[in-house]
Amino acid sequence: MTDQVIINEVGLRDGLQNQPVHVSTDDKARMAEGLVAAGVKYLEPVSFVHPKAVPQMADAVELTPRLPKGDDLHYTALVPNLKGYERARDNGYPTVGLVLSTTDTFNQRNLNMSLADAVASCKAIIAAAKRDGVQTRTYISGAFACPYDGPTPVDVTHTLTRDMLAAGSDEIAIADTIGAGNPQQMKDIMAPLIGEYGATPFFVHLHDTRGLAAAMAWAAADLGVRKFDASVGGLGGCPFAPGATGNVATEDLVYMLEACGLKTGISVEGLRAVVALASEATQRPVGGRILAWIKSQEERGRDICIS
Numbered sequence: 001m002t003d004q005v006i007i008n009e010v011g012l013r014d015g016l017q018n019q020p021v022h023v024s025t026d027d028k029a030r031m032a033e034g035l036v037a038a039g040v041k042y043l044e045p046v047s048f049v050h051p052k053a054v055p056q057m058a059d060a061v062e063l064t065p066r067l068p069k070g071d072d073l074h075y076t077a078l079v080p081n082l083k084g085y086e087r088a089r090d091n092g093y094p095t096v097g098l099v100l101s102t103t104d105t106f107n108q109r110n111l112n113m114s115l116a117d118a119v120a121s122c123k124a125i126i127a128a129a130k131r132d133g134v135q136t137r138t139y140i141s142g143a144f145a146c147p148y149d150g151p152t153p154v155d156v157t158h159t160l161t162r163d164m165l166a167a168g169s170d171e172i173a174i175a176d177t178i179g180a181g182n183p184q185q186m187k188d189i190m191a192p193l194i195g196e197y198g199a200t201p202f203f204v205h206l207h208d209t210r211g212l213a214a215a216m217a218w219a220a221a222d223l224g225v226r227k228f229d230a231s232v233g234g235l236g237g238c239p240f241a242p243g244a245t246g247n248v249a250t251e252d253l254v255y256m257l258e259a260c261g262l263k264t265g266i267s268v269e270g271l272r273a274v275v276a277l278a279s280e281a282t283q284r285p286v287g288g289r290i291l292a293w294i295k296s297q298e299e300r301g302r303d304i305c306i307s
Ligand code: COA
Pocket: 047, 048, 049, 050, 051, 053, 054, 078, 080, 081, 083, 084, 085, 087, 099, 110, 111, 112, 238, 239, 240
C-alpha cells in the first residue's frame, strides 16, 4: 500500500461557492498560486454551472487561463450537466467532477433533475468524456445523509457507486456533503467497495460540520484510501445543502496524514499564507485547528517545526 496521498484542493470551488462576499478573479488566482507554492498538485478551481445559480463561479472561463501551469498540476472542473461538461472540456479541463446525489429531492434542488434523470445524465457525460479523452470522477453526494431526506442507506450509496463504475467513471468520490457521517459509517461504506474494486478508484470528500471529518478521513486512510478532497482554511458549504459547513481543512488533513506517516507533499506553513489570503478575500476568519495551535505556540515563544 503506497504512503503517497493525493489531496485535491477544492477551496476555490466548494470553498468559495457559498461565500456571501464576492471573491474576485484576482484573489482566486493569487490563492491558486499560493496553493501550488505550498505543494498542492491537484486542484478543483471552478465549476461550470449556471452563473445565476452560483454567482461565485461565474468567472470560471476568466480564471482558467490564469491558473498556475505545469505538467505536474492536475485540474478538475465540477460539472452539473452535459452543457457544463462541454464547457469544461472546451476550456481545457482534463478531468471533470460529476455530481450525483443519493435522493430525488437533493438531485432536484441541486441539478433540477430526478435521481433517475441524474443517473442518465451522468452516464451520458461519462460516455461523452470517454469519446473526448476526458477523465471522470463522479461525486456520490449525500453518500451518508441527504440534507432533505435524512440518513442514506449504505445500499443506495453502494448501488450508485457500482452503477457509475460500470458506466465507466474513472473515479468515484464518496461525499459527505453535509458532514453528517461518522468513522464507522465510513468503514461500512468503503470496506465492501475496496474489497470489490481496490482503493485506487476512490476519493473521499468530507465536510467538518460536526467535527468528525478528520476521524472519517483516517478511517478511510486506514482502509487504504489515498485520495482526499480538502479545502484550505476549511472554507466551504453548498448553497443547495442547508446546514453544510466547510470542508475538512487542507492544513488539518495534511498535518494528520503526515503525522501518521503518510506523504502529501504539501507544506502546512505554505498553506498558512493562503489561509491569510482567503480570510482577506472572504472577509471572515478561516483556518484549521492546526493553525490555531501553531499560533498559540508562537505566542508563547516556542519554535514549531511542521514542514
Ligand atoms: N452552465 C451554464 N448555463 C447552463 C448550464 C451550465 N452548466 N446548464 C444549463 N444552462 C443554461 C441553459 O443554456 C439555459 O439557458 P437559456 O435560458 O439562456 O437558454 C438555462 O441554463 C436553462 O437550461 P436547463 O437545462 O433547463 O437548466 P436548469 O434550469 O435545469 O438548471 C443547472 C440546471 C444544473 C444548470 C443549474 O441548476 C445550476 O447551475 N445549478 C448549480 C448546481 C451547483 O453548482 N451545485 C453545487 C455544487 S454540487
